[in-house]
Amino acid sequence: MGDKHVVRFEPVGIEIEVDENQTILRAAAEQGVMLMHGCKEGQCSSCKSFVLDGDDIELERYSTFALPEYELNEGYTLLCRAHPYEDLTIELLNYDEDMIRSGLPIQEAVAEVVANDAVTHDMRHLVLRLLEPGELKYFPGQYVDIAVPGTEATRSFSMANTSSRDGGLLEFVIKIYPGGLFSAYLDESVSPGDRLDLTGPFGVFTLRDNLDARLVFLGGGAGMAPILALLRSMAERAIDRPATYYYGARAKRDLCFDQELRALAETLPNFRYVPALSEPADNDEWDGEVGLITDVVARHEEDLAGADAYVCGPPPMVEAALPLLERLGVAQKRIFYDKFTTTGDAGDPKVLEADTR
DSSP states (O other), X not given: OOOEEEEEEETTTEEEEEETTSOHHHHHHHTTOOOOOSOSSSSSOTTEEEEEEOOOEEEOOOOTTXXXXXXXXXXXXXXXXXXXXXXXXXXXXSOOHHHHTOOOOOEEEEEEEEEEEEEETTEEEEEEEEEESSOOOOOTTOEEEEEOTTSSOEEEEEBSSSOSTTTTEEEEEEEOOTXXXXXXXXXXXXXXXXEEEEXXXXXXXXXXXXXXXXXXXXXXXXXXXXXXXXXXXXXXXXXXXXXXXXXXXXXXGGOOSHHHHHHHHHHSTTEEEEEEESSOOTTSOOOSEESOHHHHHXXXXXXXXXXXXXXXXXXXXXXXXXXXXXXXXXOGGGEEEEEOOOTTTTOOTTOOOOOOO
8 A cells, every 4th residue: 555645626626645656536436436438548628637736646657649748748737547646636627516425436356157148149148147246336337347367367347237136147248359368268268157257337338317408329239238228227117318329330240139139119109220240241131221320420419408318339330429419419418428448559659568448
């Protein structure tokens, strides 16, 4: 343990103590303060903030795409990489005042593998059962870090179920990447009964209360998991806000949870599920939407003013979706997104090996 310093967040007036051996983001999470964040690896810039007072800060390695040198010199920092060596006052640039005090302290947990089933040719439905503790509290849409057995690395995956109260189960939808550290374990080595170490919950990809706002979900690949959790939560809570889920896949073999989503369209009276294939195979016999999912949204939607949008999937999809949604009228502060990354996505020599968040 190192010395501890007080970090004050403005304009919300919250103070926490941070050990020098911790990042500011980690310390906040442990104390139940839910700051905006994404990758936790210095790549996505979701936690970028401005230092108002104090300058004795050490940053772990990060991507200069997330924090260019000129911004660092101006006083900006990344909370997920920042270690304080004196008391600091930080201005939060991206925060949700209703959520910031609603965080759940992170926990360490041990779980065993119950199932590892293929849901497409390159995605798995991993089901774990918590052993210690027997329940992990989280908000639908959040994620945990899973330690990769035999290494010191972790990978981050969103829960697809809404809670662990039912038998201590956690569900994940995970894409198999060739050569991926956790992917190789999942594809070749994992067996029922194997034990995994978890840490969490993390993430702010959670359903905001905004009763009059329409909901638009955009997903692709393993971005299915947190959006499925949000939709399942809506069904459980009988939330009847108008909602549309646009899900993009390459071919029919890349669709997953299709039957459940179509059933949810029957359960939720104001919900529409719109899958689209960008490259349907000749034998797919597909009569649904064709094209990139952002193009499909542009064809279907003319005015999304007042809507809340949730976007989750590979970086190219997210990067194309954000400006589209703004052009269609969604306020920037009402666009919530998870952008998954893989090792080296940022293309920068300062990038640490990234997790899949």
